[in-house]
Amino acid sequence: MAEENRSFTDESTNLEPESKNFIENFIDEDLKEGKVKEIKTRFPPEPNGYLHIGHAKSILLNYGIAQEYNGTFNLRFDDTNPVKEKTEFVDSIRKDVEWLGADFENRMFFASDYFPIMYEKAVFLIQKGKAFVDDLTAEEIKEYRGDYNTPGKESPYRNRSIEENLRLFTEMKEGKYQDGEKTLRAKIDMASPNINMRDPILYRVSHMSHHNTGDEWCIYPMYDFAHPIEDAVEGISHSLCTLEFEDHRPLYDWVVQECEFPFPPRQIEFAKLYLTNVVTGKRYIKKLVEDKIVDGWDDPRLVTIAALRRRGYTKESLAQFVKLSGISKAQSSSDYSLLEYCIREDLKLKKPRYMAILDPIKLVIDNYE
Known part of the structure; x- marks a missing residue:
């Protein structure tokens, strides 16, 4: 238990160091x-x-x-x-x-300070063949993902060309699509036992004003990509x-x-x-x-x-x-x-x-x- 109870030394807390956690x-x-x-x-x-x-x-x-x-x-x-x-x-x-x-x-x-970098990295993943633009709805993505007992199915849009994915992602950024109409997904493994690795969504379309960037962006990164x-x-x-x-x-x-x-x-x-x-x-x-x-x-x-x-x-x-x-x-x-x-x-x-x-x-x- 000594390892669990170790905490932090700070002038404001007056806590003495114990065994390390x-x-x-x-x-x-x-x-x-x-x-x-x-x-x-x-x-x-x-x-x-x-x-x-x-x-x-x-x-x-x-x-x-x-x-x-x-x-x-x-x-x-x-x-x-x-x-x-x-x-x-x-x-x-x-x-x-x-x-x-x-x-x-x-x-x-x-995080919004890094939106330009995140967008660049998303483009980089597309260029590497590691991400694709998907047209499946949220309900269809959930259905295709499977569950803990069933492997997922690949999206029919998974094998789009790099050129097409780059064009579509640019159009997403330019506001040509409605909320939920398209997403950018990672290309990983739809049969992974870890459901988080089954081609997770990286970007979604959301025409919402942001408290820090205003209306500059209409696509936003998912937490698991941004963090x-x-x-x-x-x-x-x-x-x-x-x-x-x-x-x-x-x-x-x-x-x-x-x-x-x-x-x-x-x-x-x-x-x-x-x-x-x-x-x-x-x-x-x-x-x-x-x-x-x-x-x-x-x-x-x-x-x-x-x-x-x-x-x-x-x-x-x-x-x-x-x-x-x-x-x-x-x-x-x-x-x-x-x-x-x-x-x-x-x-x-x-x-x-x-x-x-x-x-x-x-x-x-x-x-x-």
Whole structure:
């Protein structure tokens, strides 16, 4: 258990180093073997909601690793889906990251900063014969993909010529097609046991205004295509993400390899932070906000970072909670009482303790003497 409970040393958290966790062991191996020379990490949220307690783990993990190895830490917004993203969320996320003490200095980026590079890499894949423009609908793509017991079927458009694919992809960019009419797909293996590798979609048509680029683009990259490119362009050495991306790692590696980036990042997965008896999923919190069940993203009943800050939680108490929750590959839940314990222990060091009677009742003692 000592390996799981290792956390991060930082001036704002006052945490002492313990035995190294499995991520640090991987990094030590990479440094020893000369695979990397400098450690670079990032926190890559999608700006489609406010951050919650689970995100604090990812922020402090990535920042702590960078600090420990004298590396750098980036804040990057994965804004590849204009339907859900808002500048309001960008501002709130930046505020939360800064409040937690994760200093990204001037290294704040957007996935949309790299849209031209992503487009160039998509064209490059077409030229290599590794991508094709598909006319199948979303329903047909799902049907052709098969399932865990059935191999997929190749699209009838899979063997289009390179010249035709280049022309069609250019026309997609120029806005000649409606949403969903065409997609750009990778040409990998429709019989792969990993469904993520069955000719995944790389680009889709979406005539939506983007919070950062406006109406400049009408095609947008899929997350699984954009994310490894962002990491590679920024020179990220270790891409730390939660366990649900473990099955996506082969596609991450495929994109980096086929796009021929000279210094491929290494993706490492860790278990999410789950807290008992509270709602942490961003989409669930969003529904509570939209249905007016709670009074906004900072409602004290929530465990968003904004809500915890409003309730009086300190960044040191959240850092201690993350530390005690541990870093491992095994999924587990932390009891809410542990979070309460952390804030009590932190306030003991900072605030005086008082006793108070909030609603006193007057008593008359008749037989005092």
